[in-house]
Amino acid sequence: MTLRPTRPSDHAAIEALLDRAFGLDRTSKAAYRLREGVQPVAELCCIAEENSVLKGTISYWPMIIDLDTGGAVDVLLLGPIAVEPAISGQGVGIQLMEETLEKARQQGHDLVILVGDLDYYGRIGFSRDGTAGLRLPGPVDQDRLLVKSLQGNEVNDLTGLIRGNRHDG
Template sequence: MEPLVQDGEAVAIEQEAPGDVAARDMLLDRAMGPRWRKKTSQKIRQGRRPADGLAFVARSADGGLAATVRLWNIEAGIDPFGRPVPALLLGPLAIDPALKGCGVGAALMRHAIAEAARLGHGAVLLVGDAPYYERFGFTCAKTGAIALPGPVERERFLAVELVEGWLDGAAGMVVPTGRYVTKSRVRATAIAA
């Protein structure tokens, strides 16, 4: 992908590399504070790997992490026939506080959604500020009968369908379906944090 230029500085969107995990966690702490680890969505992500090919970073010209986003495999309840509804959970999206308002987060979001669609996923859910995520097509119109395993403000539980009608009739609890992180990787991540 061609680099973006934000305030004269080049920023490139890339797949997250294994060596980015510690820097990613530090960026999340700077951008969101340590409470991001206690959020309801984190309970779904805990101990799981991001969906294949759907973990991205925006890297500044000096190689540092400017922003990060991951998407996770979930089931968004069941459909009216009792079948699980596969989907993705997005988050967290974090931008280096020094780059907020420069468009890096929006570019990263557009890239992540486009890749999810290209890979054949049907919908993306997230918990976030509706005024920010509405520009990417997210609304709470399809999440009313879907629940998360913890507290969440309903107007912040949003979804975008990548395939029209994908979430029609979806109801029930969101559950993680992604692969587990191996024990050695969990230990290495815990030590790095």
């Protein structure tokens, strides 16, 4: 399995994999609303391939949490991540996350949030601690809102609304 940065020419194969992994109604989810109009963090988006065939994909997006107490925090949104169903359970998902999260850490990013199963993402250090007061622009299962500090910091309560960082001022 080879991991490499995502290229524009991967787009169609990635969309097809996401449809297979999540189903065709995937774009109705709150995470998609958050990502609308936002450019992914290109240097962190990555695919796994074998013999030039796409086997997995992971993306990251720049977000801002407008804290209720004032101020704002930059965070990365991880997702979607998907692995070809035929090779699930072979470690590709964890490999995709570990390599890209390490790159993000080296680049100085700190907080990463995602919407997913604690049982899975807890394996690489994601937790619910601090996310109870975090709101998305659409409905989301609060128990699936997870966060991890890449710089080893304690995560303070993230009480506020998350929005895409559109870099448009």
